[in-house]
Amino acid sequence: MTATKSSVIPGFGPTLGYTLFYLGLIVLIPLAALFFRAAGMGWEQFVQAAFAPRVLAAYRLSFGGALLAAMINVVAGLLVAWVLVRYDFPGRKFFDAIVDLPFALPTAVAGIALTAIYAPNGWVGQFLKPLGIKVAFTPLGVVVAMVFIGLPFVVRTVQPVLQDLEVEHEEVAVSLGAGRWQIFRMIILPAVFPALVTGFALAFARALGEYGSVIFIAGNMPGVSEIAPLLIVTKLEQYDYAGATAIAVVMLVASFILLLVINTLQKWHSNRLGAV
Amino acid sequence: MRIKNTISLFAWIALSGLAVSPARADTTLLNVSYDPTRELYQEVNQAFAKEWKAKTGESLKINQSHGGSGAQARSVIDGLEADVVTLGLSYDIDAIAEKTGLLSSDWANRLPYNSTPYTSDVVFLVRKGNPKHLKDWDDLTKPGVEVITSNPKTSAGGRWAYVGAWGYALHHYNNDEAKAKEYLAALFKNVPVLDSGARGSTTTFVQRGIGDVLLAWENEAILAEAQLGKNQFDIVIPSISVLAEPPVAVVDKVVDKRGTRAVSEAYLKFLYSPEGQEIVARNHYRPRDPDVAKRHAKDFPEVQLFSVQSLGGWQALHKAHFQDGGIFDSITGVAKK
Amino acid sequence: MAIAVEISAARRRSRAVSETLWVKGLLTALGVAILGLFLLLPLATVFGEAFSKGADAYFAALVDDDALAAIRLTLLVAVIAVPLNVVFGAVASWCIAKFDFRAKSLLITLIDIPFSVSPVISGLIYVLLFGLQGWFGPWLRDHDIKLIFAVPGIVLATVFVTFPFVARELIPLMESQGTEEEEAAVVLGASGWRIFWTVTVPNIKWGLLYGVLLCNARAMGEFGAVSVVSGHVRGVTNTMPLHVEILYNEYNYMAAFAVASLLALLALVTLAAKALLVWRFSREIAADARQ
Numbered sequence: 070m071t072a073t074k075s076s077v078i079p080g081f082g083p084t085l086g087y088t089l090f091y092l093g094l095i096v097l098i099p100l101a102a103l104f105f106r107a108a109g110m111g112w113e114q115f116v117q118a119a120f121a122p123r124v125l126a127a128y129r130l131s132f133g134g135a136l137l138a139a140m141i142n143v144v145a146g147l148l149v150a151w152v153l154v155r156y157d158f159p160g161r162k163f164f165d166a167i168v169d170l171p172f173a174l175p176t177a178v179a180g181i182a183l184t185a186i187y188a189p190n191g192w193v194g195q196f197l198k199p200l201g202i203k204v205a206f207t208p209l210g211v212v213v214a215m216v217f218i219g220l221p222f223v224v225r226t227v228q229p230v231l232q233d234l235e236v237e238h239e240e241v242a243v244s245l246g247a248g249r250w251q252i253f254r255m256i257i258l259p260a261v262f263p264a265l266v267t268g269f270a271l272a273f274a275r276a277l278g279e280y281g282s283v284i285f286i287a288g289n290m291p292g293v294s295e296i297a298p299l300l301i302v303t304k305l306e307q308y309d310y311a312g313a314t315a316i317a318v319v320m321l322v323a324s325f326i327l328l329l330v331i332n333t334l335q336k337w338h339s340n341r342l343g344a345v
Numbered sequence: 346m347r348i349k350n351t352i353s354l355f356a357w358i359a360l361s362g363l364a365v366s367p368a369r370a371d372t373t374l375l376n377v378s379y380d381p382t383r384e385l386y387q388e389v390n391q392a393f394a395k396e397w398k399a400k401t402g403e404s405l406k407i408n409q410s411h412g413g414s415g416a417q418a419r420s421v422i423d424g425l426e427a428d429v430v431t432l433g434l435s436y437d438i439d440a441i442a443e444k445t446g447l448l449s450s451d452w453a454n455r456l457p458y459n460s461t462p463y464t465s466d467v468v469f470l471v472r473k474g475n476p477k478h479l480k481d482w483d484d485l486t487k488p489g490v491e492v493i494t495s496n497p498k499t500s501a502g503g504r505w506a507y508v509g510a511w512g513y514a515l516h517h518y519n520n521d522e523a524k525a526k527e528y529l530a531a532l533f534k535n536v537p538v539l540d541s542g543a544r545g546s547t548t549t550f551v552q553r554g555i556g557d558v559l560l561a562w563e564n565e566a567i568l569a570e571a572q573l574g575k576n577q578f579d580i581v582i583p584s585i586s587v588l589a590e591p592p593v594a595v596v597d598k599v600v601d602k603r604g605t606r607a608v609s610e611a612y613l614k615f616l617y618s619p620e621g622q623e624i625v626a627r628n629h630y631r632p633r634d635p636d637v638a639k640r641h642a643k644d645f646p647e648v649q650l651f652s653v654q655s656l657g658g659w660q661a662l663h664k665a666h667f668q669d670g671g672i673f674d675s676i677t678g679v680a681k682k
Numbered sequence: 683m684a685i686a687v688e689i690s691a692a693r694r695r696s697r698a699v700s701e702t703l704w705v706k707g708l709l710t711a712l713g714v715a716i717l718g719l720f721l722l723l724p725l726a727t728v729f730g731e732a733f734s735k736g737a738d739a740y741f742a743a744l745v746d747d748d749a750l751a752a753i754r755l756t757l758l759v760a761v762i763a764v765p766l767n768v769v770f771g772a773v774a775s776w777c778i779a780k781f782d783f784r785a786k787s788l789l790i791t792l793i794d795i796p797f798s799v800s801p802v803i804s805g806l807i808y809v810l811l812f813g814l815q816g817w818f819g820p821w822l823r824d825h826d827i828k829l830i831f832a833v834p835g836i837v838l839a840t841v842f843v844t845f846p847f848v849a850r851e852l853i854p855l856m857e858s859q860g861t862e863e864e865e866a867a868v869v870l871g872a873s874g875w876r877i878f879w880t881v882t883v884p885n886i887k888w889g890l891l892y893g894v895l896l897c898n899a900r901a902m903g904e905f906g907a908v909s910v911v912s913g914h915v916r917g918v919t920n921t922m923p924l925h926v927e928i929l930y931n932e933y934n935y936m937a938a939f940a941v942a943s944l945l946a947l948l949a950l951v952t953l954a955a956k957a958l959l960v961w962r963f964s965r966e967i968a969a970d971a972r973q
Contacts (some may be wrong), residue, residue: 078864079874084777085562088789091770095842096795099807102817106810123674145716148757154768156706164714166957170721172896173949175903175923176801176943181930182724185731190554192723206538206555217720249701278800280906281923283934288538289496291677295539297907300799303541305806306499307911308422308440310815313670318805324798335786375915383932410915411928417914423813424823425831425913445814544931552935572933 100321107318110311118315123291127281128319130208133224135276142272143265145216153224154231161203168225171218176281183214184286206288211296214282219272226268230261231234263337270331274324369517371403372608377427379414379501379591380544381565385628393615397608398401405608408663413542414501421447421596428600428609431593433501435459435631436659450632461590462616465508470550470559470580471638477513477557481583482513486531493556493652494536495546498579501591506560507673508662509587513652516585530676551578562589563645588650593679598601684705712816731939741936744944751917752925752941755972758833759921760900760901763840766895771848772890776878779856790853796845808835831913834919839907844897851893855886890957899952903945 074327107115116123152158153165171179187194187204197204204210234257242252280298288294297320304313390407399403410425422444432438436452442450442456453459471479477490485492497505508530514525516526537553539589540546543565550559551573558581561569571580587675594612600606607682615621622634626641653659666672701709733740743749750930775794778786812829812863821827829835862887867877883890905923912919920928922945929938 070943075862076863077868078877079868080776080878081781081783084773085781085783088770088774088777088793092774092789092792095845099811100795102808102810118752121669122678123669127852127891137732146719148709149713149716152710155709158710160714162961163956166953167721167725169896169915169953169956170725170949173899173903173927173952174725175905175942175945175949177905177923177926177943178728178903179724180729181926181942184553185727186723188553192727193719205553206549214835215722216902218913233553242411249705250906259778271897274798278798278803280800280802284541289541290536290539291496292676298802299541300803301806301957302416303499305809306413306419306541307667308415308419308444311670313806315812317800317806320800321803324800325791326800326877328794332787332791332794339947340750375776377913380931408911411931412914420831420913423815423830424819424828424852426828455907542931548933549931551933571935617737 103314103317103321106310106314110315113312115315115318118309118312119319123295124297124316126292126332127297127300127316130211130278130293130295131320132323134208134211134215134296135273138212138219139269139273141212141216142219142223143269145218146268146272147227147261147265149220149233150224150227154228154316171221176218176279177285179217180214180285181283183217183282185208187213187286192221195281205286206294208287209296210286211283211294212289214286215276215279218279218282219276222271222275223265223268226271227261230264231257234260263334267331267334270327270334271323274331277327278320278324361402361595371521372405372605374405374407374467374605374609374612375410375426376407376429376431377410377417377421377425378431378611379433380411380542381433381568382431382566382591383409383411385564385625385630388628389616389621392620393612396615396620397468397611402609407612411481413499415499416542423447426599426603427592427596428605429595429601429613431591432593434504434659435461435503435590435592436663438592439659441596443563447596447598448594449597453592454601455595456514456593456613457617458633460591460594460622462593462613462633463625464633465562465589465591465630466650467506467560467563467583467589468563468566469484469583470539470561470569470584471557471579471581473577474580475581479558479581482510482519482585485510485527486528486535489585490535490558491537491556492532492535492558492560493538493546493550495540495543495636497673500543500546502546502562502565504667505537505587505589507666508653508656509560509583511662511666512587512656513583513585515656517650526672526676529672533676563631567629582646582648585649585651588652588655683910716954725946725950728939729937729942732943734939735936739936740943743934744939748917748920749925749941750895752920752922752946755805755833755836755920756902756922757838758940759837760898762837762902763844764894764898766841767844767892768848768894770845771850771852771893771897772878774849774928775852775856775886776882778853779859780861793846793849796842797847797850801840801843801906802910804907805839808838808842809910819884830911831915835911836902836908836919839911843904843907847897847900848890851889851896854881855889858884867948888959891959895952895955899949902948961971 072096077124082101110118148166153161156167183318184205186192187210189203189205194205204213238256239252249254278298283296284299287296287299289299297316302312304316362402375385376390386409390409394405394407397403409419418430418432418437421430421441430438430441430578437463441448441449442452456462469479471477479485479490481679484490494506497503507529510529511525515522515530538549540549541560546559547561547565547569549555553567559566563574566580568671570580593616594620595606595609595613601607608671616625617633619634619637622632626637626644629644631645632638632641653662656662664671733789753857779788788948809830810820812822814823829838836969854887863881864877867881870928872880903923908921909924912921912924914920914924914928926938926942929941
């Protein structure tokens with residue numbers, strides 16, 4: 070690789086070299102090991118291990134749960150970002166700060182705490198129980214944990230866009246007689262849409278691979294509330310390295326594709342930002 | 346930055362050194378065990394270290410690692426240097442022998458009772474007063490009963506419970522395997538949460554208040570009752586149960602490399618000694634020693650037990666039930682619908 | 683997520699275009715309810731359970747030998763892993779932000795991989811490489827080098843999991859700042875090394891600091907990946923999150939939450955430090971961002 074734009078700034082070679090070296094050492098070579106392992110097992114065996122009915126059910130839960138959680142996060146995250154940017158209320162700074170909590174709180178701790186809250190005898194669970202709603206140990210619990218870890222991604226991608234939104238557009242719209250809802254739909258939503266999509270994709274990608282917080286609150290029933298990362302661990306514990314590797318490869322390819330999409334989206338998002 | 350790099354490099358090297366250098370004690374042993382033996386080995390380790398010090402003058406530190414039996418065996422297979430393994434079922438030690446050759450496949454013949462110094466069996470832990478009147482295995486399949494157990498593919502406790510149910514069903518239906526399968530399918534239909542380890546199941550049942558009955562090792566049930574809530578639970582002993590025999594073994598290649606064979610062997614033999622057996626009984630495992638058993642007879646009610654050998658042994662059971670596409674997969678597939 | 687974007691928080695809220703009071707109230711209530719239910723409540727649970735048996739029991743649980751060993755190990759791991767990733771983050775973002783080259787977005791995507799890979803897979807890959815059944819396992823054993831189930835393995839898994847944190851924070855920041863200042867410095871004859879320290883670092887220091895804080899919090903709190911490679915030897919290879927799990931599995935819930943509360947406290951300190959940075963240096967950061 071060479072710099073396509075000639076630059077007077079020194080250090081391209083060494084920095085690129087170090088970046089690639091470290092990236093290769095820590096990330097690429099170990100990941101390559103995974104693919105070689107999978108390649109060693111032959112196509113039929115791979116398909117058998119990676120797409121068995123129980124595994125398919127786990128993908129369904131992981132992908133479906135992550136999708137649902139990301140959608141919930143889009144709505145909840147937009148609302149939270151909106152409130153934090155637009156309104157002044159006591160404790161706003163505090164609430165703004167704790168949005169990042171799921172980034173920093175260890176996932177196992179989050180999992181145990183969420184389980185304690187949403188179990189039928191927990192703080193929230195006891196009020197849901199009479200309503201017939203079970204959260205902990207059901208697929209719903211998986212979604213709750215995924216919402217928890219994904220929320221900051223949407224808030225933090227939407228927030229800056231909302232902040233930089235030119236009020237003038239809205240003022241013009243008001244002077245033209247537009248209502249608030251109309252303004253939201255016609256001006257604000259289109260402006261934050263790229264950020265929302267990026268936030269959605271980030272929350273989705275994170276939720277897909279989540280392990281620590283989910284296993285405590287999921288019921289872990291095969292075919293019902295068993296997530297794909299747990300299945301990898303389960304396979305390992307049965308000394309089924311090939312099976313674990315096959316599922317890991319599928320998950321890895323999925324997250325790589327997701328990342329490519331996210332980075333493309335982010336480019337689009339920043340282009341849009343530049344245009345506004 | 347180059348300086349920083351160098352520093353981290355040094356730290357790295359220092360650390361790698363640290364990791365292989367021996368700890369403060371003269372000798373350290375690593376006992377890789379499964380989940381429900383924490384309290385047992387805490388006491389055993391203290392007693393044995395004291396005895397070893399008195400006998401040889403060597404101070405001994407025994408490190409413990411606990412987790413699901415399968416996960417622990419997997420760690421040893423991947424290179425965790427255990428001097429001794431004390432796992433939940435012999436299948437897991439067989440797997441270590443077979444996959445790594447760290448110990449020979451006849452490991453079970455080296456110590457009395459097939460290298461199983463203590464036993465247990467599967468009982469029911471129910472809520473106080475047994476509100477659902479669960480007396481025996483066939484009560485567990487009634488509609489509306491919630492059964493808590495752990496995943497038999499990964500958890501030794503779950504596997505013993507599963508085998509207990511299977512053995513009961515075979516016994517009950519005169520060895521009609523189809524009927525026994527139906528029984529198991531009905532049983533697992535009543536399982537709302539399947540934790541990956543036995544300890545997780547106990548937490549789910551006791552702490553989270555889920556389920557009407559926990560299928561547990563007798564030692565776990567007694568411990569849970571004692572530690573987590575006197576007068577909140579009752580233990581129900583079914584008409585027939587499985588004789589659970591958790592095995593122990595010295596990992597040959599590790600002890601030979603580390604020069605810890607003598608102390609490791611003495612450690613496991615200590616489990617069979619009167620003192621060791623007394624500790625075993627105190628921790629709610631059934632002792633092998635007849636004298637100790639007699640002394641603790643009131644703690645361990647008579648149960649009609651069948652052995653895993655009578656069902657064909659672990660290898661055959663594993664093949665039929667727990668392999669991918671085996672009976673367990675098919676019944677949980679049914680349970681899904 | 684970059685720190686620079688948050689400074690204009692209260693800057694430009696116009697009263698002319700706003701919702702009626704009750705809509706405002708309702709939306710605020712909803713937003714606060716979401717944050718309270720999903721974020722505040724778990725946090726409160728951790729501290730509530732940790733102090734459920736009083737402060738004495740709480741501190742007793744923290745000075746337990748195994749808990750102290752876990753805390754020490756966690757600090758050690760973070761002290762090694764974080765600087766490695768800071769160096770990488772600075773180098774990689776310099777390379778990506780200051781130069782144009784082909785396959786740049788592929789490179790960014792590759793750097794991002796550890797962020798979206800399941801932590802379980804992160805542990806698995808090192809087991810496949812260095813485990814006894816893996817490629818280098820037998821060789822490592824013959825040379826008596828322990829990676830997996832020892833501190834180096836835990837460090838490796840942690841480095842992997844926190845790999846992109848600093849870089850992700852710095853790349854957009856440095857890209858937004860452009861290259862003019864560095865180019866000017868080149869014209870004035872400064873060496874690359876000097877430009878980095880005297881021109882670039884002052885411009886990115888806040889983003890860098892926040893990246894370090896996040897990286898550190900994640901390094902100390904990682905569970906899934908470390909769990910696969912640790913071996914769970916009590917007092918030897920248990921990090922704090924693993925020790926939480928162990929205590930939890932010993933039915934010692936109070937102690938589990940006590941250790942967990944330390945990790946939660948760490949999270950809070952991280953967030954507070956970030957809020958403090960934004961508050962204390964908002965003007966300076968705003969100036970940086972505008973350049």
